[in-house]
Amino acid sequence: MGSTSAENHGSEGVGRRALIQRSAALGLISVPTMSFLSACASGGGSDDSPKDGNKGKTSKDNPFGVEKGSKLDVVIFKGGYGDDYAKAWEATFQKTAGVTSTHTGTQEISGKLQPRFNAGNPPDIVDDSGAQQIKVDVLYKNDQLLDLAEVLDAPSVDDPSKKVRDTLIPGTTDPGLQEGKVVALNYIYTVWGLWYSGKLFKEKGWSEPKTWDDFLAICKDAKSQGIGGLAHQGKYPYYINVAIMDMIAKKGGLDAMKAIDNLDPKAFVGSDAAQAGIEAIYEIVEKGYLMPGTNGLTHTESQTRWNQYKAAFITCGSWLENEQLKQTPDDFDMKFMPMPLLPGSAMPFEAIRAGSGEPFIIPKKAKNLPAAKEFMRRMLSKEWSTSFAKEANSLTILKDGVDSAVQLRPGTQSTVEASKAAGDNTFRFLYTEWYSEMGASIEAASNELMSKRIQPKEWLKRAQAAVDKAAKDPASKKNHRD
CATH class of the missing domain: 3.40.190.10 (Periplasmic binding protein-like II)
Known part of the structure; x- marks a missing residue:
């Protein structure tokens, strides 16, 4: 649950798909716009900006000032999508940004993380999903989530002339809204x-x-x-x-x-x-x-x-x-x-x-906020989106998000066809x-x-x-x- 409160809890099986001709990618990325999903909201929680630890020098390619040699604490819900995709991301992040990761793959999100949130020592980035998800609305009310506007307004990795938010399938950030702020990024198109x-x-x-x-x-x-x-x-x-x-x-x-x-x-x-x-x-x-x-x-x-x-x-x-x-x-x-x-x-x-599922969050008190924000920005690049598709047999919220086509399994292919047939006739409860x-x-x-x-x-x-x-x-x- 999707996103969502109980989606994707389960087995750890993950399969790779072989690459096929680019023409298949056109079918893969043809998805309905969901403009009417937009939620109107106002108000908000605390506007206090957290102080970034591990702050390095900012640049065009390093908008958040990620410090080489710093560490990133990553927790991934190990359910229907497994966690191999995140391990692949982390290996790439270490090579390109010089940031090492502590990786935890688990289905016990609440059990493992609630005590850390309570103690003011949360991870840096979390895939907060599954039956034991810590509810996003609860975390938000407790002022424990970072407003992701800075990530969404940052330059896209693939086209720096565009903001990250402008590269996403319309409506897919809506489920992460709390009082008008996007505080969770639902990453997977579901x-x-x-x-x-x-x-x-x-x-x-x-x-x-x-x-x-x-x-x-x-x-x-x-x-x-x-x-x-x-x-x-x-x-x-x-x-x-x-x-x-x-x-x-x-x-x-x-x-x-x-x-x-x-x-x-x-x-x-x-x-x-x-x-x-x-x-x-x-x-x-x-x-x-x-x-x-x-x-x-x-x-x-x-x-x-x-x-x-x-x-x-x-x-x-x-x-x-x-x-x-x-x-x-x-x-x-x-x-x-x-x-x-x-x-x-x-x-x-x-x-x-139809819409987005699998919420990723950045806690306000994360120790390495620059790296967490940059990690999320790169999640929304074609390279990392394609890597996810290969590892998890699913699409992401990035428009044109697959570099070269991947061979689709029958079920995934049928969801692509259903999305194309639906056109604008899609809906999503919030x-x-x-x-x-x-x-x-x-x-x-x-x-x-x-x-x-x-x-x-x-x-x-x-x-x-x-x-x-x-x-x-x-x-x-x-x-x-x-």
Whole structure:
């Protein structure tokens, strides 16, 4: 979660892709603009500028004054993308900038880093992701995050006549906004939706379902053959919320999405789109179309059973393919698709949730701020973006970010095609970044719903209560989407 609160926690498998002709790169980098994702916000936390330690001499090629011989403390969430990409970056950084790195790859972000933040001794740069992510809104409220404007306004490595921010896919810095400041850089361009096996679908004679009725028909046929219809990562209800929230957004359009992000008193209770979306998801539960046992499984356990053809569909973001490299049969033919449509939906079938995930942060009290800022600036160069694509089988938020094309695996190729088909019909919720407590409460309600302990009406009630609670926080007035 993506970005996001629970995305990408998991296995460490990472694969390299062989280079192919540049023509493929054109498909790889053709992604929708997301101008309407821009969030309007005002206000801010402390404007105190931290004092840069390890300060060297600034120059055209060294805008932050990185000091050779200094050290950089790097912590990377070792989930679906692994951490080999960061090790490659660090090796390059040592050769070109003379900065050595202390590298920590872990899934225990909160456990390892919360004590360091509390003690005023944080790392220099952090990939703050996974199930144990330290919530960005919490860090911001505690005045522990650097405003990244200086990095975004610095000259681009590839074209110094441009600012770094002008080289990024539009809208991709929005999830890192807190009160109008970008305090987290969501680095990876991500799409979210449904996944299936092209091989299984071909064997069963199934076609990609564009309507909810067609989706349910495949689930019914799968069940009759001893196959689950939908798998989800039950122990992490973030994933089923991908399906639920996508259904609501596609049914009610951007207004339904913004109502949730803007904490509308009728975001859920009183919303026809929310009611239709949650009732549709509950149909899967009522009709017994869930993969048996999926409610009690972790993300990788559920995904692995899906890789074993024990379910027709699974919900996830585009880190799935890399996360499951070791578990995916060679001929599985992984495919991504948008959520199918309910009758009378405001958005077309091709509309997808798309944007940036995997938040990188620079703590205010980092000991080597110049190197941390320069490291992030170089992350947004073609060289480092291409290096990431090779190591992690995923795209970054850098426009034209791959130097020469890389051979895409089937799942990643299908996300590229889905992005091209979506065009401007993309959307992205921001409440998970702005209101983590609200997000957790909605996830808890979804967990109860999928386990059949509550029904849609109660889910709507609990989700609205979470919205109403967030709206009472005075800080919520500083975040708003137009």
